[in-house]
Amino acid sequence: MKMERLGQDKIRIFLTFDDLSERGIPKDDMLKETYKLRELFIEMMDQAYSELGFDPSGPLAVEVFSMPAQGMVVIVTSTSMEFYQSHEDALEDSDAEEIYAMEVMLEQSDIITFVFEDFEDVIRVSKIIHPIANDGGALYKYKDKWILQFEQMDLEESQFQNLIAVLSEYGEVSSITQAVLQEYGHTVMQSEAVKQLCNYF
Structure with missing residues (x-):
């Protein structure tokens, strides 16, 4: 808690x-x-x-x-x-x-939010999850940390659980709201963050 x-x-x-x-x-x-x-x-x-x-x-x-x-x-x-x-x-x-x-x-809320200490971890996790979350994700920088946030996705339960498992392996779940990130954080990639990270890195 x-x-x-x-x-x-x-x-x-x-x-x-x-x-x-x-x-x-x-x-x-x-x-x-x-x-x-x-x-x-x-x-x-x-x-x-x-x-x-x-x-x-x-x-x-x-x-x-x-x-x-x-x-x-x-x-x-x-x-x-x-x-x-x-x-x-x-x-x-x-x-x-x-x-x-x-x-x-x-x-x-259907928003999923994970925080990462290292940008390299964001890249790694994106390469793993891109088959099921290629069209999703927004990337923010907030308090010297990287925040990957997903809005509602149409996934099967098994895919959803796999997504959460991978995100949890590299980052930590966060309670930071979208409103806080948009107001106080820096928006790095507003949409399709997973696809862009895989394309650029």
């Missing part, structure tokens, strides 16, 4: 599928309202307080992004008192633990 502060009142938490499975949360059920997810959220808030000094008391807005191959990204924002007052009646009927789950927005 990795977490970072995005602002004074906002944090981002990245959970891999391994993090979820260790807590008994299966991949297919990770966005369902279950007791285990509530326990996990309380654990995350405790860790956020101890590691980042993020105070989870009061009303929170929670955004949950499910991503294939990566896991789950949770963005937690401490909301205003106006939000609290507008939901005051509902809060009075809630248990203390349930206050965390006041406003939850669930989104799913």
